[in-house]
Amino acid sequence: xxxxxxxxxxxxxxxFIIKLFTKAFDLRLSGRIAMAVMLAFTAIGHFAFxxxxxxxxxxxxxxxxxxxxxxxxxxxxxxxxxxIPATRVWTGWALIAFFILLLxxxxxxxxxxxxxxKGTFDGNxxxxxxxxxxxxxxxxxxxxxxxxxx
Numbered sequence: 106x107x108x109x110x111x112x113x114x115x116x117x118x119x120x121f122i123i124k125l126f127t128k129a130f131d132l133r134l135s136g137r138i139a140m141a142v143m144l145a146f147t148a149i150g151h152f153a154f155x156x157x158x159x160x161x162x163x164x165x166x167x168x169x170x171x172x173x174x175x176x177x178x179x180x181x182x183x184x185x186x187x188x189i190p191a192t193r194v195w196t197g198w199a200l201i202a203f204f205i206l207l208l209x210x211x212x213x214x215x216x217x218x219x220x221x222x223k224g225t226f227d228g229n230x231x232x233x234x235x236x237x238x239x240x241x242x243x244x245x246x247x248x249x250x251x252x253x254x255x
Contacts, residue, residue, distance in 0.1 A: 108143050109240060112247070115142035136251025137193065140200075140244075141184035148184070150221070151177025157221030161210040179203060187252055197252030204245050211237050 116139035123131050151158060151173050159169035166172065183203065186196030212234060214221060220228035 106236070108147050109243075111146045112139050112143040112244075115139040133251045136247060137187045140247060140251060141187045144180045144184035144187075144200075148177045148180035151180070154222050154224070157219065157224035160217070160219045160224060160226075161214045161221060163209075163213065176203075176207075193252050197248050200248050200252070201245050204241055204248070208238070208241050211241065 116135050119138040119142075120130070120132070120135040123129070123135055155170055155173050158173045162169045162172065183196055183200045186192040187200070189196075213219070214228060215231050215233045215237065218226050218228045218230045220226070
C-alpha cells in the first residue's frame with residue numbers, strides 16, 4: 106500500500122512542479138519521476154527488511170540475501186534509468202520484466218502469510234493478493250505508458 110501512496114504522491118507533486126516551471130503539463134515525465142521515486146522508496150526496503158524479503162524467495166533459490174540486495178540495487182538503477190532520455194525505453198522494458206519476475210515472490214509471501222517488515226509469518230495472507238496483483242499490473246501499465254509508449 107505504501108508504494109502506491111508514494112507513487113501517487115510523487116506524481117501529483119512532480120506534475121504541479123513541472124507545470125509551475127515549464128507552464129506545460131507533462132504527464133509522461135511526471136509518471137517517470139513518480140515511478141523513480143517509488144522505486145527508490147522500495148529499494149530502501151531491500152536493505153532495511155532483508156530478512157523478511159529473503160523469506161519471500163522459494164527455498165530452492167541460493168544466495169537469498171545477495172539476491173535481495175541485488176534487486177534493491179536494480180531498483181535504484183532503474184529509477185535513474187527512467188530519468189535519462191537515452192535509457193528510458195530500455196529501462197522501461199527491463200522494469201516491466203522485473204515487475205513480472207517479482208510477482209511469484211509476492212504470491213509466496215501472501216500464501217505463507219509473510220510480513221516482510223517484521224520477518225514473521227503473521228502477514229496479511231492470500232486476501233492481500235486481491236490488492237497486490239492489480240497493483241503489480243498498475244506498475245506495469247504505469248511504466249509502459251510513461252516510459253515506453255510514444
